[in-house]
Amino acid sequence: MNNNRKINDMEAIPSLVQSQRQINRYNLDMDAQAILVASRLMAAGAQLGQASEIHFSRFGLSTGRYRVLADLEDNEGEELPSQLAEHLGVTRATVTGLIDILERDGLVSRRLSSKDGRQRSVILTEEGAKKLREMAPEHFAWLEATVGLLSIDERSVFLDLLGRVTQGISALTEEPGSKPK
């Protein structure tokens, strides 16, 4: 009896009842479903992030390091660390760390810029390009599978809604002290 090991893996996912209960507890006037949607989105984001790291570890990469390689490939195989940071939405310090490992593994190389002594170009090596080629089929199949349960039309809708949620989050992070509605 003390051994109530639950079959309920669903416990990790917040329910509407739980959201409503939390709102009621403090007599707040809020839409419980809005709270639920936000909570679920956060849970989904965390889950996808973890799944992504596992996925890329099969290729000896991390999510961040893959994104560096892919972004380099999208830019003729050469970029500045600051450009990578901007494209990936991470700090330059993070890019330095990502490149350190990619360089150690021979997938990129660093080169001094002639134009500006402060800059260092990051170059996609042939080995890096080969890595991308080799993993492409499996990687894209994985990406496609994450949305495989949605129809084409539903994907469009989802993309639209997700875009607006992203906007909402952006607005929140840009105005730290402001008051919503």
Place this chain on the structure above:
Amino acid sequence: MNNNRKINDMEAIPSLVQSQRQINRYNLDMDAQAILVASRLMAAGAQLGQASEIHFSRFGLSTGRYRVLADLEDNEGEELPSQLAEHLGVTRATVTGLIDILERDGLVSRRLSSKDGRQRSVILTEEGAKKLREMAPEHFAWLEATVGLLSIDERSVFLDLLGRVTQGISALTEEPGSKPK
């Protein structure tokens, strides 16, 4: 001075053109939009996760530590670490770390179980309950604001689609037979 990095850099958001270009490069037969949706979802998840940490840091908490407090409150203020781990979807090792800090800050306390010598109950202290009360209005307003750009109906649709994507990810992470290192 306000050198805050914007989490929502437009450059960080993958475009359909970019997705199609990647697919074409390797002559893969895939739906570029599916790739785009998956990529955007990952970006949104990461963005929301970062925004969440910033949000909770205003209350001296992290996302994980808040979730511990909230889950305790939803369970009469007392739970086992293993229950918390299951509810939060994190490992027991992570729960140990979360509780260490919450206990240090006086928001929870640990108590030995009389039933089973291996168990330790985690208790929400009065100070912990007070913290939840104090932050509730601002916190729920923040949560609601993240989906504030969606109508009520759209939130329902989004919730449904998100649920199926989550299912898809679960299926992916459970199935692959290859052994992790």
Place this chain on the structure above:
DNA sequence: GAGATATAATTAGGAACCTAACTATATAGG
């Protein structure tokens, strides 16, 4: 020019979560 300021990249250290190994306790098989 010379000093102040801005910018590119790096370094140092921190926070969150993970896996794997460890400790202590409980339970099951012979």
Place this chain on the structure above:
DNA sequence: CCTATATAGTTAGGTTCCTAATTATATCTC
């Protein structure tokens, strides 16, 4: 019993990404 195994929680160490400070170079102002 008493050894073998399972379980609860913790510890140790790794990964990812962060902020803040540092180093080197460029640019603006006087």
